Amino acid sequence: MTVTEPTPSAAAEPAAAPALKSFPSPSELTVPEGAEGWDALFPYNLLFANTPDSDERFWFCDSQHWPTAFKPYETIGAEFACKTLSQYNTRHLLIPPANGIDYKIHLGYLYMSPVPVPPEEIPGRVPEFEQRVGHYFQNWDSLLDEWRVKVRDTIDEMEGLSFPALPDMVPLADIHSGKGLDGSEVLIANFDRLIQLCYQNWQYHFEFLNLGYLAYLDFFTYAKQVFPGIPDLAIARMVQGVDMELFRPDDELKKLSLLAVELGLQAAFADTADVEGTLSAVAALPRGEEWLDAWTAAQDPWFNFTVGNGFYGHDKYWSEHLDIPLGYVADYIRRVEDGQEIMRPVDALVAEKERIVEEYRELLDGDELATFDAKRGLAATAYPYVENHNFYIEHWTMGVFWRKTRELSDLFVQAGFWAENADMLYLDRGEVREALFDLISGWAVGVRSTGPHYWPAEIERRRVIFDALETQRPAPALNTPPAEITEPFTQMLWGITTEQVQQWLAGDEDASGGITGMAASPGVAEGRARVVHRADQLGEVEEGEILVATITAPSWGPIFGKIGAAVTDIGGMMSHAAIVCREYGLPAVTGTGSGTTTIRTGQLLRVDGGTGRVEILEG
Structure with missing residues (x-):
């Protein structure tokens, strides 16, 4: 693999005229x-x-x-x-x-x-918008502190929910007290509350997120106004190099790895798939308890983290699968022993940010300079939240949500409604509530519930349909795209621009030579492609390969030190993939539309994150 760092340039020219005028309906x-x-x-x-x-x-x-x-x-x-x-x-x-x-x-x-x-x-809408947004930006720090309390309180309440099995008989104490309830109301109330709390934190999720994008968009628009022709990537780099809570889980693993080397514990990490064996081996070594104390301290809250993105019931969380973070620690230990630098290059990112900012500031004076400084300062203040919300909502909140979902499903498994707790995912949440009343009704009446007769075959029928859907990308x-896409969130978050849509319509005319996407993170790298569709394929990634994925999740940080660059199908300048790659100093091209369907594992690629071009050099 070879890596260079060219001066950022404007995005590559779009592909030739499209072969089609619209997408299928x-x-x-x-x-x-x-x-x-x-x-x-x-x-x-x-x-x-x-x-x-x-x-x-x-x-x-x-x-x-x-x-x-x-x-x-x-x-x-x-x-x-x-x-x-x-x-x-x-x-x-x-x-x-x-x-x-x-x-x-x-x-x-x-x-x-x-x-x-x-x-x-x-x-x-303008006067109301200015008044409302102004309140948040003028009170950003205090409101964000309150936000963390609200979100944490919601998570804590969700953690406290339980789905206890119904008793053979109501306790005699409940008879004596005149309670008049049988416990089934707790199951219904807790399921409803689980959904409500999840919904509540999703409302909190966007309280600040749209503001973060707005602050950056305001700065972006002003920079384009005073510096015609400035590359999008140059603007993005003016807010990079920040300390984000989203990176804390990965940073904690790196600190644990460095501590393990410092304490001479490397031999204990030979087989991290055996969690108990690994931790016992650490404990048996001199100063091993010191490392175990640090390991335990890192888990709350930073192991509330998934290798996926938190949106799926099958996502695996570190707190429940300790072999995952242990495996990352072992890999970091290997890299440290090989003399690699495993920490994020924050100092270099900050220095580059300051250099770019100063170069553009020197071109301004008076009111223009004051406005530039104010807008960039606000964007830099709001920018970290664009990623930090991921840890609190997609990872932490949804991790608890999926765990509680499995706890409820276990109750159905015990009652014979389905065979495995993952089977409940084939029901929608309305059907789960109906099944829950079926379960408690059969218990109360003293007959077998209908669910064990109905759901196993129905779930299997649905599983066949789902497996078939998974075979087709x-x-x-x-439908027909507009002549010009101007909606700013669509452009910045998803990378859906007029040029990219036209390129998607052009199809695979240039697939043999390469593809073009968005210049999302600077640098040039060459290496063999590794196409990854799911998080459970990350173990296949080898040192120096180019990661090609539909999208990279923020939680994939532990493999970023192994790869040479990243290429994604979707994602704009402010997408998670683009931000994370910039913060790890990793070249990236996002929004290619067809990277995972055009590129094959093993092909030699050249990725230019400054121009948005991915060349297929051989294979």
Whole structure:
């Protein structure tokens, strides 16, 4: 692998004129064999078939957050995220040009369509917008401190929920006290409360996130105004090199690795798949207890972290699978012994940020300079939240949510409703509540509930449909795109720009030579491709390879020290993939649209994160 660091340049020119004028409509997409009847698994309001104007609007697939097909229960993340994102645009902040993001599920994948504000309504929203946003920006630190308390209180209450098995008989003490209840109301109330608390933290999630994007967008727009032709990447680098809570889990593992080397404990990490054996081996070594104390201290809260993105019930969390963080520690120990620098290059990132900022500041004076400094300062203040929310919501909140979901499902397993606790994911949450009443009703009546007769075969039928949906990658977009995409969040977060959409329409005309995406993180690297579709494939990544993925999750930090660069199908300048790669000093090209379908594992690639070009050199 070779790496260089060129001067950032503007994004590469878009591909030649598109071969097609539009993407297929939802009805034109082929249903995979075996997936017939898939639409009956999802709520009516999430289907294109029940949306009269769906063929008249442009939709893109959000494979950045939901790269694999949904099981019915898993739609909760998409529903809550899209609804609450939208409410802050439309009802809280009244963002002048942007309403919410409409969302539908098609063939198991999520599609989105930004909803613009009619031009004549924009002026009336401006005064309210300025007053509301101004309150947050003027009180940012204190409001954010309150936000952490609200979110943590919600998580703590969720942790306290339980789903106890129903007793053979009501305790005699309840008879004597006149309680008049049988305990089943606790199961219903706790399930309802679990959903409510999850929904509550998703509302908190977007309280600050849209503001973070707004602050950056304001700075971005001003920089483009005073510096015509400035590369998008140069603007992004003016806020890089910050201390983010999202990076703490990975940083904790690095500190544990350095401590293990310092204490001479390397031999104990030979087989980290055996967690008890590894920790016992550490304890048996001189000063091993010192390391174990640090290991225990790091877990709360930083091991509330998943190798996925938190949106799926199958995501594995460090706190429940300690072999995962132990494996990362062992790999970091190996790198330290090889003489590698494992810590993020924060000092270098900060120095580069300051250099770029000063170069552009020297071109301004007077009011323009004061405005530039104020807007950049606000963007830098709000910028860390754009990633930090991930730890609190997608990782910590959703980790507790999925664990409590499994605890409830275990109750159904014991009652014979289904065989494994993961089977409950094939029900939507409304069906879970119905099944819960079926369970308690049979218990109360003294007969076998209907669920054990109904659900095993129905779950197996749904499993076949889901497996068929998984065999087909989603279309990147649907219907006719607008002549120009101007909605700022769509551009910055998802990388859905006019140029990128045109390139997607052009198809694979240049696939033999390479593909073009967004210049998301500077640097040039060459290496063999490793195409990864799921987090459980990360163990296959080898030193120096180029990671090619639908999207990279923020939690993939522990492998960033191994790879030479990252290439993703979707994601804009402010996507998680772009931000994380910049903070790790890793070249990245995002929003290619077809990286994982065009590139094959083993091909030799050259990735230029400064121009957005990925060349296929051989293979």
